[in-house]
Amino acid sequence: MAHKVTTSVAFRAPAFCSQDLSMWFSILECNLRPIRSLLASLNAVLPPDILLQVSDVIVKAVTSTTPYEDLKKAVLARLQNTIVVRLQELLTREELGNERPSDLFRRMKTLLADKYDSFDREVFKQLFYQRLPPATQRSLFTVKDILAVDELANLADEFMGILPLA
Known part of the structure; x- marks a missing residue:
């Protein structure tokens, strides 16, 4: 005779996160x-x-x-911030800081949230590119127009890993 085993897992709701x-x-x-x-x-x-x-x-x-x-x-x-506020943050406040370029890319993408898919890709790529350190920009200059922004972010990670600190 087979016994039915029921397992329940308690779920604890996450702490409220107003950032996302x-x-x-x-x-x-x-x-x-x-x-x-x-x-x-x-x-x-x-x-x-x-x-x-x-x-x-x-x-x-x-x-x-x-x-x-x-x-x-x-x-x-x-x-939740309106799209206008999120765009202002994207245009004025987002910086690389001590992060990897791919982290900056994800943060910028998150700011746009559901508007990312309809946002102009070339404008977004340019905004991202402008926030990279000058040495990384020079290294990526010849490929920036060829690569998608996520590929550019990953390549920037690699360049920043090998370029000397400015």
């Missing part, structure tokens, strides 16, 4: 179902100041047919 709200919601959604569990977990892990900002949506959750989606939409709309 889409990623935080994705982790939550991948690990919790059904919707009422999602909503309960969301209410349990959101910091009090965030709950206050979406209290109007929480109050309506009892009668809503899509309470989790309503709350998620409100949190994203009220806390």
Whole structure:
């Protein structure tokens, strides 16, 4: 006689991460179902100041047919930077610092979020290229127009690994 074994794994919701709200919601959604569990977990892990900002949506959750989606939409709309703010950050604040060029590329791509796919690739590549150190720019000059930006970032990683520090 075969015995059925049931295994359950406890899931602890991740700490609220306002730096990347889409990623935080994705982790939550991948690990919790059904919707009422999602909503309960969301209410349990959101910091009090965030709950206050979406209290109007929480109050309506009892009668809503899509309470989790309503709350998620409100949190994203009220806390996530607009595309204009993200573009300003991309154009003015993003720098290489002590990171690898591929890390900078991923951070710049994350800033654009869902707009990355529709953003002009050549403009994005130029913005990325301008943030590289001058020695790396010179090393990549002949191939920058041929390679895709992710390939350029990987090659820049390699060059920065062998070029002397300026």
